[in-house]
Amino acid sequence: MDPIFVVLIVVVVLIVVPLLWYIGVMNSLRQMEVKINEAESGIDVALTKRFDVLTKIVNTVKGYAKHEAETFENVTKWRAGLPKTLSLQEKQEFMGKMDAVQSGINIAVEAYPDLKAEKLFSNLQASISDVEEHLQAARRLYNSNVSRINTVIVTFPRSIVAGMIHMEKKEFFEAETTKREDVEISF
Amino acid sequence: MNSELIRFQQEKKNIEKQVIIGSGLSLLSVILFVALINYGPWGLILLVPGVIYMALGASKFKKLSNKFKHEVLAEVITKFVDEGVFEPSRGLSLNTVYATEFLKRADRYHVEDYLAGKIDGVDFISSDVKLEERHVEHTKNGTRTYYVSYFLGRIFEFEFNKTFDGYLQVLEGARPHSKRKYKKVKLESIDFNKKFKTYTTNEHSAFYVLTPHLMESLMDFEKNNKGKIYFSFIDTKLYLGINNFKDTFELKMFRELNESSFEEFKRELYVIKDVVTELKLNNNIFKKE
Numbered sequence: 001m002d003p004i005f006v007v008l009i010v011v012v013v014l015i016v017v018p019l020l021w022y023i024g025v026m027n028s029l030r031q032m033e034v035k036i037n038e039a040e041s042g043i044d045v046a047l048t049k050r051f052d053v054l055t056k057i058v059n060t061v062k063g064y065a066k067h068e069a070e071t072f073e074n075v076t077k078w079r080a081g082l083p084k085t086l087s088l089q090e091k092q093e094f095m096g097k098m099d100a101v102q103s104g105i106n107i108a109v110e111a112y113p114d115l116k117a118e119k120l121f122s123n124l125q126a127s128i129s130d131v132e133e134h135l136q137a138a139r140r141l142y143n144s145n146v147s148r149i150n151t152v153i154v155t156f157p158r159s160i161v162a163g164m165i166h167m168e169k170k171e172f173f174e175a176e177t178t179k180r181e182d183v184e185i186s187f
Numbered sequence: 188m189n190s191e192l193i194r195f196q197q198e199k200k201n202i203e204k205q206v207i208i209g210s211g212l213s214l215l216s217v218i219l220f221v222a223l224i225n226y227g228p229w230g231l232i233l234l235v236p237g238v239i240y241m242a243l244g245a246s247k248f249k250k251l252s253n254k255f256k257h258e259v260l261a262e263v264i265t266k267f268v269d270e271g272v273f274e275p276s277r278g279l280s281l282n283t284v285y286a287t288e289f290l291k292r293a294d295r296y297h298v299e300d301y302l303a304g305k306i307d308g309v310d311f312i313s314s315d316v317k318l319e320e321r322h323v324e325h326t327k328n329g330t331r332t333y334y335v336s337y338f339l340g341r342i343f344e345f346e347f348n349k350t351f352d353g354y355l356q357v358l359e360g361a362r363p364h365s366k367r368k369y370k371k372v373k374l375e376s377i378d379f380n381k382k383f384k385t386y387t388t389n390e391h392s393a394f395y396v397l398t399p400h401l402m403e404s405l406m407d408f409e410k411n412n413k414g415k416i417y418f419s420f421i422d423t424k425l426y427l428g429i430n431n432f433k434d435t436f437e438l439k440m441f442r443e444l445n446e447s448s449f450e451e452f453k454r455e456l457y458v459i460k461d462v463v464t465e466l467k468l469n470n471n472i473f474k475k476e
Contacts (some may be wrong), residue, residue, distance in 0.1 A: 042391055137395035144375050144394075 218310025353389025
């Protein structure tokens with residue numbers, strides 16, 4: 001065999017193939033990252049929707065669940081909508097606070113069957129449960145994407161590429177972190 | 188019900204006897220033909236009456252099966268299903284069959300045993316569906332055309348009023364047959380992903396519709412039903428396909444018709460109830476306002 005040809009094969013095997021593999025893994029990691037960002041914006045949309053519906057509920061039950069209404073009133077910094085710069089941790093906290101307010105309202109309105117029977121209130125309750133389902137879906141989609149990218153990041157040899165492009169393991173969006181906390185949270 | 192079953196069993200037995208006699212005559216004829224091969228085709232003299240007698244028996248059996256559906260099963264169905272309609276001679280329209288988006292276009296089809304009504308306030312329609320694909324084989328003796336079934340089972344269409352963007356299919360060993368841009372999506376349950384392939388046009392909707400509870404229910408449903416299971420969520424409908432290569436609601440030849448075999452017919456109805464309750468289609472949020 002021609003020595004030049006042999007050298008060419010060695011070059012291809014040692015340089016071109018690993019280079020193509022590197023590019024392939026890097027691209028797939030970047031694509032996964034984009035999907036995570038998309039999923040995170042899905043969480044933002046769902047959180048904002050939930051905030052809007054919860055605001056309506058709070059306005060409806062003001063007279064019945066004063067404490068919860070006051071607690072919710074304190075969430076002034078979110079009134080203009082969810083800030084774009086919010087970290088995942090802050091979003092989780094935000095969700096936890098809404099969980100707390102909502103569970104407080106649910107407990108408070110138990111004592112008022114008239115309110116529960118009201119069409120407007122029952123419609124709002126149906127809306128909030130649908131919004132919550134959307135939020136859960138967004139959270140699960142986000143976590144599923146995170147799980148996929150984290151698997152790649154920690155699995156050899158693709159972990160080498162992840163290290164070279166400084167890609168670190170992503171944080172999961174936990175559902176239940178603050179749900180069970182006391183209703184009285186200072187905002 | 189008991190006396191009616193006995194009556195049908197007796198009638199069925201008589202027909203089965205006729206089929207046995209017809210088959211016996213045909214077989215005897217073939218044996219005689221082989222034994223008397225040197226005397227020409229005389230051995231085959233019994234073949235024609237044998238085959239005719241057997242065919243008449245088979246035709247009578249088909250009629251008896253239809254009579255059984257009209258007289259016995261229709262009554263059971265109307266008791267089990269609200270506003271129940273059972274029409275053995277018709278089935279779902281081809282438009283409905285293809286609206287499922289999990290079945291490819293057939294070269295030949297047959298539908299029967301249309302069943303519709305309400306269970307727990309949920310509207311449904313269903314029927315037996317047989318879809319076949321034409322195969323052409325070129326041999327040295329010419330061209331041979333034959334048909335191969337790729338779907339034989341039941342198709343159901345349920346009302347599903349949980350509104351969401353996009354379209355969703357959950358299929359066991361199949362892929363969508365649609366022009367829509369379905370993408371495969373993996374959910375968080377490894378077992379679910381192993382059993383079903385999920386295709387959707389909107390990932391968020393897949394996670395929205397397929398809650399952990401619904402995934403669990405689909406897995407249970409699959410466990411309790413033989414054959415391949417296909418679900419598709421299209422607009423306000425949930426389509427279910429059970430490809431078990433079984434012709435439902437048919438009397439079986441040479442199988443005694445008694446209370447226990449009759450229970451099997453009822454079990455086919457429990458499948459519908461299962462879908463409604465397990466998938467919580469009777470939940471108010473899935474019903475029309």
